[in-house]
Amino acid sequence: MKVIKLENIDFSYPEGIDVFKDLNFSISKGEKIGIMGANGSGKTTLFYLIMGLLKPNQGKIIAWDEERTREEHFKELRRRVGFLFQDSDDQLFAPTVEEDISFGPFNLGKNLKEVRNIVDDLCERLNIADLKKRITFKLSWGQKRLVALAGILAMEPEVLILDEPTASIDQEVRERITSYLKATDQTLLITSHDEGFLKDISSKIYQLKDSKFIPGV
Numbered sequence: 001m002k003v004i005k006l007e008n009i010d011f012s013y014p015e016g017i018d019v020f021k022d023l024n025f026s027i028s029k030g031e032k033i034g035i036m037g038a039n040g041s042g043k044t045t046l047f048y049l050i051m052g053l054l055k056p057n058q059g060k061i062i063a064w065d066e067e068r069t070r071e072e073h074f075k076e077l078r079r080r081v082g083f084l085f086q087d088s089d090d091q092l093f094a095p096t097v098e099e100d101i102s103f104g105p106f107n108l109g110k111n112l113k114e115v116r117n118i119v120d121d122l123c124e125r126l127n128i129a130d131l132k133k134r135i136t137f138k139l140s141w142g143q144k145r146l147v148a149l150a151g152i153l154a155m156e157p158e159v160l161i162l163d164e165p166t167a168s169i170d171q172e173v174r175e176r177i178t179s180y181l182k183a184t185d186q187t188l189l190i191t192s193h194d195e196g197f198l199k200d201i202s203s204k205i206y207q208l209k210d211s212k213f214i215p216g217v
């Protein structure tokens, strides 16, 4: 079953920068797809289109067999698809780390005890337990990425879309993230400039170039 499908997408930024012309892409349930591509090839733009943060000039965005056009459609999609922004400053919003990671699971109706367990477990796994009480905006770049990732994983979405999850992440935590992503049965769509990382976790790797997905690296 195709979880997400993009059909004949054209997209330009308002300034007139053409990014996609007749782009087609799909990912099936349980697939783990890695996307590489030069700076500016459109990886982040592709993710913004899927999440409904940008609108295509033409073409269809289909998720779970339903075409998504209006904001309500994308709201439903965002409950099922966790998206790690390339820049964590676009993601983090709560004053403290603990509050930031707790927000999603609270919103999903979990109780205090359940939320605490989820937060503690993720902080342990991502090696950020000592950051729980810290102010999010004062963290280092890499620490912010880990907190943002924890915030997404806390919601246990069916699909994870991760825009360069290992950028600025140290070796030890990169290995923890790799083993999590290898073990999970969540559908994964991940971009990275780190070929070794993508090879470790993906069942397929594509190069995005001129609106085409070319298999292999």
Ligand SMILES: Nc1ncnc2c1ncn2[C@@H]1O[C@H](COP(=O)(O)OP(=O)(O)OP(=O)(O)O)[C@@H](O)[C@H]1O
Binding pocket: 013, 014, 015, 017, 019, 037, 038, 039, 040, 041, 042, 043, 044, 045, 046, 086
């Ligand atoms: N907000 C914006 N307004 C105008 N042009 C943009 C905007 N964001 C990106 N672009 C342009 O769109 C194209 C695709 O950018 P995008 O960020 O999607 O690339 P990317 O593949 O994610 O690159 P990177 O590997 O550097 O993250 C580039 O030419 C970029 O300059």
Ligand SMILES: [Mg+2]
Binding pocket: 043, 044, 045, 086, 163
């Ligand atoms: Mg990008």
